Amino acid sequence: MIGPFVNGASVVLGSLTGASMGNKISENLRTKMPLVFGVSSMGLGIAMIVKVKFLPAVILALLVGTAIGELLHLEDYIMKLASKTRGFIDTFAKPAEGITHEEFLGKFVAILVLFCASGTGIFGAMNEGMTGDTSLLMVKSFLDLFTAAIFATALGYSVATLAIPQFVIQGSLFLLATKILPLTTPFMIADFSACGGLIMVATGFRIAGIKPFSVANMLPALFIAMPISALWVRFMVH
Template identity: 40%
Template sequence: MPIGIITNVCAILFGGIAGALGGEIMSDSFKEGLNMTFSLCSICMGIYAIAPMKNLAAVVFAVILGTSLGIIFHLGKAINRGAQGMQHFISKFINAPSEMDQVTFETTLVTVIVLFCASGTGIYGTLTEGINGDATILISKSILDFFAAVIFGANLGAVVSLIAVPQIIILTIIFSLANFIVPLTTPDMILDFKATGGVLMLASGFRITKIKMFPTADMIPIMIVIMPISWLWTNVIVPLIH
């Protein structure tokens, strides 16, 4: 039983509901302040994840290649359609926040989906639990995710809790593949992988407060291409250079 995954999913589910229920009694300035605070937290976590990386060139190449693939295959548009579907479903039961225009609502929701479902810490924590049963990383992440879901739930409404659905699907697949993936990795590859997750968190932090609207959904493939690129850089390119 993947305890860490269940804990993390429940944190999103109940945090989103709590935020939606409490959002009506929160002032706009309070919600905006919380939003800016979480943006800062996301940026700080991104910097923390990037700092230990081993191969800067591999990470940079992965970011460029992965984002290019996402844009070519219109991944961002696909995720945006999914976000719209989630909103339409929940609007049958609960109205979306009336003070937020549709475009802002959808772009913010896409940012939150990426933040919860494509986190480097979340994926790494799932791999760790899948290989040795240690749920510590995911449980620790769940604490932060709960309060993040409350913040976003207060702004976006109960639709935030529905992000638990794609999240549990993605993490369960990764959990099932852990025994195949982890033996193929090295410590350096893991550090580079976490660094690309940090890049996504940085981009999400800037996007949350509209400093710069990075295409975070289109950037998701960087989490897939970084492992082979890191391996090629360490085992093929570096020996050629030296």
């Protein structure tokens, strides 16, 4: 298991670097780089979307999954958790001056999803567990390193805490991959990847400040994408 460790280390290293440098990083860089991170997230998402096999199944999974997330108010719960995290972190590490509570929560939730619940991270961990291919998680590690550094200049050391849930999620998926992937087909994996790609595009819009998608509420789609793809093949493909 290499990818989850490298990815977690990249988040910690980037966070510590960004938080320690703080205002030493130019305002222009801190303002413009999130736009690049957003575009990078969109680019990765598009690269995953083009692998789609059954687009109607993916769209159905995204619609149903998002509806479930909205009904369960997942983003509200995550934001409450983020608020508690800030209270804990603020006892020994203050975010940059001038950032409001709402701005903190918005940015924190966006990078929480990008670090912990992106299609790249989830599928990358599963893929490495079955094939040993670390390429997806390595690409994500490069992105997370710089993303963590820039966002930590505003959010402080709280960004480093995201390495914990990220590693737990990726490590668990890696260990469970041998049981999960044998039950899937290439079509199911491709549609799962495409569903994750759509969520990453939405995450990119949010990080870049273009459109504040409720990304966390879209996450249940990842859990139903493969089952719906399998059902689509069975009943709709002749």
